[in-house]
Amino acid sequence: MLRQPLPLLTLAIGLSLAACGGGGGGDNDTSNTDTTSNPPAETFTLGGTVTGLVNPGLTLENNGDDSLAVAGNSFVFDTPLSDGGDYAVTVAKPPRHQLCSTDNARGTMAGENVDDIRILCRSWRTDMKIEQGDGPAYDPQVAVDSDGNAIAVWEQHDGMMYSIWANTYTPGTGWGSAETIESGDKTASHPQITFVNDTGKAIAVWQQSDGAHRNIRANTYTPDSGWSTSSVLVEQDDAGDAYNPRITSDGAGHIIAVWYRIVDYSTATIQTNTYSAGSGWDAASLTLASFDISNSNSASSPKRPQIAADGAGNVIAIWRQYDGTRWNIHARTSTFSSGWSTPATLIEHGDDGDALAPQIAFDGDGNAIAVWAQDNASGTDVRYDIQANTYTPDGGWGTATRIEHDNDGNAGFPQIALDHAGHAIAVWVQNEGIHYNIRANTYTQENGWDTATLIEQDDDGDARRPRIAVDGDGHAIAVWHQNDGAHYNIRANTYTPKNGWDTATRIDHGDEGDALAPQIAFDDKGNATAVWYQDDGTRENIRANRFE
Structure with a gap:
């Protein structure tokens, strides 16, 4: 009887412990945790639209690794993104024969699906005739401004003589009507064209006989009034003939023209003149170089x-000059504040053979690259x-370097283009035993020149006269004419920094006859x-053909 109260005491202690949270059923018991208080993160889709896709092969990437092949007019990446996650969509590979750009392609997920990324793919359209004259027309040149306006100039025979003609392209409207832009009754030839600035104003220059000498003349185009009613004389030196003007713009309202003059086939000079918006051409041209060619082959005169000029007033002129033994490449630099450097600088291998066909291009920071062809003078394997040689504002010219290493045959007629970041592409013609082919090499400031590569694969006939242009993203298009066994056609190839060169495609019209001497420019x-x-x-x- 005395032992009966013990169970009651034990029960009381147990209830007390339970009330205080003791035992296994309190806050430390994870077996009853409510998992709905930490739900999985919500995710959203990433996509957009594609415009202009006409060929297969488009591949997009998000954040450099999520890859998506696109074949239609819209896309959605397979991998969704969490709220607050960043995205950056790029073109990993463009479609064949096309180049693509992105819009609205970077951002942060903000609690909803993203479907407004835009991919715009450009392709070659149908070519068209842009002149209406009666006589044969040759030697077209083209320039474009930042808004996509284009002007083409050329020489055309009217049954009596060659005149300079032009036509203008306006986005949304197309090509206008061709018209003559020079005055006088003597033959004119070798036109060049460039835009002055972002207002749509442009200047064309050419060589024209006055009955006694060949002179350099110019005309000005403005969007409101068109071409001036008469051309003006760019140079005033009547001692000899002036030939083959070249022209460039610094983007700030200045135009610089350069040409060469021969006097009695004994003296050659390189001359220049400058146009400023508002005041026109300078009163007198300036001689950059003068040299004796009486002991050389006059047919090989410079x-x-x-x-070329950049957007900050820096200018470089280069030319081929005979020193009594061989032909060299010389250069002079200029700024509008300090004038032309003196003396001219030799920029090529002084111990090698003849150097010829120089070309020059600038990037957006005052850096430039010159290219040319040069006899290597290496004994029997000549x-x-x-x-190529590079120029920087701080260091000047560097040391010339060879940018192709194929010893099958001669290489010549190089062209060079740079984008705003200093990346360059050079193209040239090279004899490879059977035909002339088109080769190219690329340059970056970080790594220098790469290895030259063949950019056309058609062995039916010779490929010649390549030209190259680059856009602001480092994309490039090369054009040239190539024989297919029956006619010369116009071929083009596209380049992207990530994928290199595509395959060449034909962009000209029909098979009536030869298509020759292409030129190309980007807006x-x-x-x-x-x-x-x-x-x-x-x-x-x-x-003309448009890539858009």
């Missing part, structure tokens, strides 16, 4: 000096190589314009 939006002349079975026409 035709076509070249000139051939022309492609050489700031990534559209390009190509022009050339083409035989239609009756005469040579000027034709």
Whole structure:
């Protein structure tokens, strides 16, 4: 009887402990945790639309690793993103024969699906004739401004003489009507064209006889009034003939022209003149170089000096000059505040053989690259190589370097283009035993020159006269004419920094006759314009194609 109260005491203690949270059923018991208080993070889809896709092969990437092949007009990445996650969509690979740009492609997920990324793919359209004259037309040149306006100029025979003609392209409207832009009754030839600034104003220059001498003349175009009613004389020196002007713009209202003059086939000079918006051409031209060519082959005199400018008033002129033994490449630099440097600088291998066909291009920071062909003078294995030299505002010219290493045959007629970041592409013609082919090499400031590569694969006939242009994203288009066994056609190839060169495609019209001498230029939006002349079975026409 005395032992009965013990169970009651034990029960009381147990209830007390339970009330105080003791035992296994309190806050430390995870077996009853409510998992709905930490739900999984919500995710959203990432996508957009594609415009202009006409060929297969488009591949997009998000954040550099999530890859998506696109074949239609819209896309959605397979991998969703969490709220607050960043995205950056890029074109990993463009479609064949196309280039693509992105819009609205970077951002942060903000609690909803993203479907407004835009991919714009550009392609070659149908070419068209852009002149309406009766006589044969040759030697077209083209320039574009930042808004996509283009002007083409060329020389055309009217039954009596050659005159300078022009036509203008306006986005949304197309090509206008061709018209003559020079005055006088003597033959004019070798036109060049460039835009002055972002207002749409442009200047064309050419060589023209006055009955006694060949002179350099110019005309000005403005969007409101068109071409001036008469051309003006750019140089005033009547001692000898002036030939082959070249022209460039610094983007700040200045135009610089350069040409060469021969006096009695004994003395050659390189001359220049400057145009300023508001005041016109300077009263007198300036001689950059003068040299004796009486002991050299006058047919090899320094035709076509070249000139280039950046957007900050820096200018470089280069030319081929005979020193009594061989032909060299010389250069002079200029700024509008300090004038032209003196003396001219030798920029090529002084111990090698003849150097010829120089070209020059600037990037957006005052850096420039010159390219040319040069006889390597290496005993029995004599051939022309492609050489290059770089210029920086702080260091001046560097040391020339060979940028191709194929010893099968001569290489020549190089062209060079730079984007705003200093990346460059050079193209040239090279004999590889059977045909002339088109080769290219790329340059970056970080790594220098890469290895030259073949950018056309058609062995039916020779490929010649390459030209190159780059846009602001480092994309490039090369054009050239190539024989297919029956005619010369116009071919083009596209380049992207990530994928390199595509395969070449034909961009000209029909098979009536040869298509020759293409030129190409980009606008700031990534559209390009190509022009050339083409035989239609009756005469040579000027034709154009748009890459847009």
